[in-house]
Amino acid sequence: MNAMFNAEILQSQKICPDHKTQMIVMFGRETCPACAVEYVNKSNKEHEKQVNRQVCEKHFAGAMLPKRHENSGFRNYTTELAGQKNALTQTANYAKKIVNGSVVNLVMVGSTGTGKTHLSCATARTLLAKGKYARYITSEDMAQKIMKAWDKDTKDQSEASVIYEFTQYDLLILDEYGLHDREKRLELVHKVLYSRYDDAKATMLISNMTLDQLKADLGDRLWSRFQHGGLTIVECNWNDGRVGGAA
CATH class of the missing domain: 3.40.50.300 (P-loop containing nucleotide triphosphate hydrolases)
Incomplete structure (x- = not known):
């Protein structure tokens, strides 16, 4: 667990084609910080949609139509x-x-x-x-x-x-x-x-x-x-x- 938070972050020589920002190397992989944030936000939104969908289905079932x-x-x-x-x-x-x-x-x-x-x-x-x-x-x-x-x-x-x-x-x-x-x-x-x-x-x-x-x-x-x-x-x-x- 500590290794995850103490991972060394290095600057990459590559530029993200979507955000035009310099990429980083983390855990041996190159990634764009902005892309990573977008991925997390998208995942959170998808999770929220799934939860809302489950709640809605529960409401409909409980209505006993x-x-x-x-x-x-x-x-x-x-x-x-x-x-x-x-x-x-x-x-x-x-x-x-x-x-x-x-x-x-x-x-x-x-x-x-x-x-x-x-x-x-x-x-x-x-x-x-x-x-x-x-x-x-x-x-x-x-x-x-x-x-x-x-x-x-x-x-x-x-x-x-x-x-x-x-x-x-x-x-x-x-x-x-x-x-x-x-x-x-x-x-x-x-x-x-x-x-x-x-x-x-x-x-x-x-x-x-x-x-x-x-x-x-x-x-x-x-x-x-x-x-x-x-x-x-x-x-x-x-x-x-x-x-x-x-x-």
Whole structure:
């Protein structure tokens, strides 16, 4: 190790053709000091890119986007109808707000097959590409995960820890709200929504309900909190694109 730092550096008679500077002899090899610095800088940049790529891949994997929508983006969303164009614009603008650090919510309502999940995953992919944490999950799956923590055989997580987990993402996309069983499951989902509000985190809520039905289901207190700081409302009221209509 000491020999490495005590290596004798000699002047070479050669000139670097790229930098027009005199080369040196180190460890019996001729090299250009400027070239050596460029090589180190390039190596550091390549390492940084690799680390960033690995982090990005980890973020995407953790988002749990549905397989069908792993490539869904704003650019490949169908906009044949005026309502679809409006939904695309509103959702894309919302994604920009979250990327820029805003803490605002979005509600997207409408019948099945209107592209709501596509737009939500496009939002998640936009955030993930910018280094933000996003998570997609259905309302039923969230409730089931929290309820699993009640199992006496489950030692690694409690109800509070699962709710805390869902509170940490920069954006939580909660799809199919209202399709879960009522009563206890609804209460658990609302606990997550309240926790995210208290922790100043953005939530994207998607439902097949009408806007009035969703307001009533959330209740006055939670709906009021959802509007705090600004709320984007997207209503998808066109035909089901999966059965021949526009989507």
